[in-house]
Amino acid sequence: MMYRSKAPLRIGLAGGGTDVSPYADLYHGAVLNATLSLFAYASIEPLHESHIELYAADRGQHLSLSCVAEHPVDGELQLLKGVYNRIVKDFTHQPLSFRLTTYVDAPPGSGLGTSSTLVVAIVGAFAEWLKLPLGEYDIARLAYEIERHDLGMAGGRQDQYAATFGGVNFMEFYADEKVIVNPLRIRQHYLDELENNLLLYHTATSRLSSIIIEEQKRNVMQKNTASIEAMHQLKEQAILMKEALLKGRIDEIGEILDFGFQHKRRMASGISNPQLDEIYETAKKAGATGGKISGAGGGGFMILYCPGNTRYRVMEALKPFGGSFHKYQFVQQGLTTWSI
Template sequence: MIITRTPLRISFAGGGSDLKEYYLNHGGSVLSVAINKYIYLSMHPYFHGNKYLLKYSQNELVDNVDDIKHRIIKQVFKDYNISGVDFNSSADIPSGTGLGSSSSFAAGLTTLCSTYNNNFMSLEDIAKYACEVEIDKLKEPIGKQDQYACAIGGLNFIKFNQDDTVAVEKVILKQEKIKQLEDNLLLFYLGTTRSASEILIEQKKNTIKDQEKVNSLHKMVALSVDLKRELQKGNIDAMGDILHSGWMYKKELAAKISNERIDHYYNIGIKNGATGGKLLGAGGGGFLLFYVKEEHQQNVKNAMKDLEEIEFKFNFEGTKVIHYNR
């Protein structure tokens, strides 16, 4: 049996500039971090010959790879010529909550299948292939940031170049600054999951046709550069203002990114001491992230008592094999 563990991610600034419709024309950048919430995938030879037994949010038992309903599994299994396996998936956080779960799954499955075939891939190659699967082969209306954030792990400034290449720069902080950043980030679950596709499709169209939306993305990219600079200077508290500015710009990109409920809880967080925050993911639901200095954290937590708080730390390992027994 082989078991992989792949982190989910939090995106701080620049989200949306990883869409091809934007970065091929302007170049994009995102600053994000992987966290210690994971997707676990396991696989071993199946007892019944060349059948496929798949257990994720659904159960599948099929004779042929083309009969697999899960699109990512089907594509990666075909690419890696995987057959006769018992496959299992589990996760710490529900999918559709803005933490990059589909791309974490794709990166983890790539790690799993390459290891199963006794091949070694670098973390960058895993991320690149996961992008090819989701964006090029399956035509999902998503960007590239999640695959790289989840595959590589750590705190990264990720550039999306106009020649379609990706460059990952580690943001190096002293340990006490990492702890300060971890401790001052509060994450609350809104209790809803959503499909990002509809929002992203609208956002992609706006990126092509609406210059005001493009200008908002320009400002969001600039914020990611500002955030990298401020963090490297040790100015961790700059995170709050940059998160807030980015969230204001992001809400301009598509109609359903926010709603009355999201705005209600966001405003509560700000009124009770958060210096900034944002909704994670494409929009519409999932997790609210706030930057809150220590002296105001209890006020924010009390004000958010209707929502579930999720505690987390950063992950610096990326996708990895945690069990190997052939």
């Protein structure tokens, strides 16, 4: 038997960063995101021999491990080892023997939630194999705890829930790591127009999101007024974005994105840089009305809103920067698991 899963990557449309503690604990956060036709995949094949094989096919990394209950999570493939350790600790209470193969449609550091989505996919594959009684909130919370608590990786809370639930969601974040996911019922032709006008552009750079997130956290703890006020504005941006999508005021989205872009740069120093600013300004001169750097910032993907038929002028204007545009569709389905 083979036990498989896939979970969608996401773009954050508004409110990004307000899902990170301690801001979310002190002030409550709000994010609006949407999942894309780019996925993280996981496949588990049980083995009769007493050993473990881990293979990240997209990165060409392979590990053969002994069949024990816990493996150190330093070094290569720590996400894969971290999920295994937690599954054994919480559910099986004894070692497992298997081959785990993973693949992600976007590179690490892309800003599309790749790490968290991969963790969700791996948890889903184990849940399919072991018939674990886990609902959507359970899987998202478990993935969050593995990444943030067990592995100590800095980040927010939105990615695990987006990957698990799928679709367009308005998410709320509270103290004690409480998350509420509100799925939005958006008319299909509104989504079609958004999909047509919203370009997904890879800047040919990557970034280490943990550095940006740690600075953002310090700014809140040190009561940096400018940074905290910027986060308040981004939370307001999420509300504005929700209203525009639900009411079909699609061409307002560029302005709402631009509003967020200006405020997000005040959250932490590494969110933008001269190269990203130049890309953004070039896109606006060519007809884009707004956009944002996906994820924590610093590099990876950008989204650019191009009303009418300006998308073609924007694509031409950005050619000299050496990046690439990626086709996508919005998807409603979140984590999916199956057996063969």
